[in-house]
Amino acid sequence: MEDTATLPARDTSYRHIYEFRIRFGDIDSQMHVNNVKFLGYLEDARLEMFHTDPVRSGLEPVRGMVVSRHEIDYKVPLTGVIHPVRVETWVTELRAASFKLAYEVRDDANVYATATSTLVAFDVENARLRRYTAAEREYIGRFVKPADV
Template sequence: MQQTDLPAAEYRHVYEFNIRFGDIDSQGHVNNVKFLGYLEDARLEMLHGDPVRKGEQPVRGMVISRHEIDYKLPLLPTVYPIRVETWVTEVRAASFKLAYEVRDDENVYATATSTLVAFDVEANRLRRFTPQEREFIGRYVVPAE
């Protein structure tokens, strides 16, 4: 893991949501495909929503190169909020890995990882992170256990 020049992690990003009726499949639990949507919502809130609220530039020009999800328990309909906790586990010159837990106070329903790559849309090629992006991403770095 290359994170020697990054600041220490401040926290895991926490995104809360309520399960929607349309998320439930014929088996009575949240459909596995919906989990990708939950991860996307949490990731966008972390990379775009939080910075804008703080008066900072959102992280732009990232593409997903990989997702991996492990389903731990069926997620059943509930009136209580579910949350996605997100943090960074690895930072390289042009990519970083996010880890996620989809959970409530008692259970972890899924764990996941995503690899995001910095991308120059106009040039249609990979690019390196800017110093500002590295600083922002570094706020969420939690060393692997």
């Protein structure tokens, strides 16, 4: 685990921010958030990013995505803090039928975990892979990290 007490300032304009509070049931017998709960936080952030937020804005949500890969690195134990924690999410690669997300589970003082996911477009009715539509690619593209950041 690394010391992240002094985090550098950074441009976060391309990041989606999902804020949450630790629930009592998230804490395990070692008095920190269980590692499995982190994947739930990432899922909640993705659902808000690609479903809830577009609907709130009058846009169509991105439908028919499946996760094909997750990687997660735990940096600092996350205990039962009472202040909000957030998942900051952004796109690191966008292709015709897939994209990669990067995440930081953090607060203002610490990065508790970093993660990546690969999501692929999926045609639910025909149970096969598909390509993202132009509208989906445009929406997903708003979260692509600029090259100079």
